[in-house]
Amino acid sequence: MYRISIPVIIMLAFMSCDLLEPDPDETDPTVYLLGLTDSAAVSGTEIISCSASDNEEMDQTELYIDFVPSGLIDDSSPYTFDWETFNYPNLTYHTIYVKAWDKSGNTSNSDTVTVLIDNSSDFAPSNLTATTFNNAIELNWDDNSEFEVGYRIER
Secondary structure, three states: OOOOOHHHHHHHHHHHHHHHOOOOOOOOOEEEEEOOOOOOEEOOEEEEEEEEEOOOOEEEEEEEEOOEEEEEEEOOOOEEEEEEHHHOOOOOEEEEEEEEEEOOOOEEEOOOEEEEEOOOOOOOOEEEEEEEEOOEEEEEEEOOOOOOOOOOOOO
């Protein structure tokens, strides 16, 4: 007859419990930028979109600009970021990508894309005309600019 000691029984019990626990999630999420290509021109408030998924559960995504976290974070699909390009010098190139985290703390980055900020739209109104009569001047124009909050007229 064989005898098994109490410490061996306890060790076997703990080992069998470890076998019942699920494996930890060690799979990185996947993340892809959508709709942007290298050298694309961006302007104004650029909406950056990405697709992100994980084998378990996603946590959040963050937009990186020039390899620095932008503070623009989205934690629900569809993942989008409103990037204010006016905060950057006009006609400059910037590298962007999105970093994704899953609930287990695994991370991955999308491919990088280098974009050109081009906020050089003509801010002046079009079809500006001036008509004089008596001691007055009447100005008329098409208000077709999207970026200003008003016009200032000086003499």
